[in-house]
Amino acid sequence: MKKTWTLPMQILLALVLGIAAGLVCGLAGLGDFTVNYLKPFGDIFVNLLKFIVVPVVLFSMIGGILSMDDMKKVGAAGVRTVAYFLCSTAVACVIGLALASLFDSAGLFPNLAGDAQSAEYEAAEYGGFLSTLVSIFPTNMWQSFSSANMLQVIVIALLFGGSIMAAGEKARLCRDIVASVYAVIEKLMAFVIGLAPIGVFTYIAWVVATQGTAILGSLALVLLCAYIGYIVHAVVVYSVSAKVFAGVSPAAFFKGASAAMILAFTSASSAATLPVSKECADSMGADSGISAFVLPLGATINMDGTAIYQCVAAVFLASCAGMRLSIGQMALVVVTATLASVGTAGVSGAGMLMLAMVLEAIGIPVSYIGLIVAVDRLFDMGRTCLNVTGDIACSLCVSRWAGKKA
């Protein structure tokens, strides 16, 4: 049988080959070669990321709102589930931002301002809370789309999602159109993510050749920062809530969730892990009907690992751009990363696409994603593991709250 290379294997190979190519080019003084002949192919990948970000955000958020409509049918359990999801995601953002700011103020994140990248960078004007609030309400939605103004796109999605819900049966066609367009967008996302090995190889070769190997150390540090966040969140939020609200000890919780956590870590897809998450949750005493509702919804809208990653990446890339986030911008990151994680699909690489939205919102050029694209898979494995663990913890708590836990 012909051996096929899975995408993760291709990305890993691209990473190793890219670092090797970057080192060789750097030593041979061929930095310009990487800028002129390799980076453009990475740029194509990043352009495609930018190209799909508006439709992805728009349709996934409308779809997310419509899926909450189903929640009405499950009543109180639905409200508690969404409350758990939103609170834990907001805490995840705070953990991510706090840790990343700590790393940043300790001087562990690089400042690349002054090189070719930062020439493209223009800091966003931050005009205070009220003027930001006014500016997120669009007057012309085509303008919002064409300028990729993410906050406005979110507002448009919320308005349309809410209105479709309010129109009830008459909006059946709109619901079907949203579902159908989203199915197409998922294929488009899969296509763009499939090009990741090209982006990884060309960008890492360019970055290593022009920045030297020090950047690899920075990437290791930003990964470390995200993983500390993932672990702190799992221990502090999930195991504590499982203990306090569902009476499951931390050891029993992590042991019971381990099969799903391992599968999520290796597959980097919460959606693909769903059947195993259900097994794990039910075997720890979650009500089967409740986990059947909480877990698929969680795999669609509850992404705490993704939120931590987006916060850490935002602070890291801001630092690379020679920028320090103000408190107002951090609040904006919390809001956009929470919404972005709601809109992130439970498939590998989706969180990186939604990172574009967070960066746009705070005025960091999306092209900066190029700096971390090479190691996205490593972030993704950890964030998916956390995403799935959160869904399992939530199904245990909601089961207990509904008085249905064994």
Ligand code: ASP
């Ligand atoms: N891979 C993640 C998940 O499936 C989503 C992401 O890329 O952040 O949960």
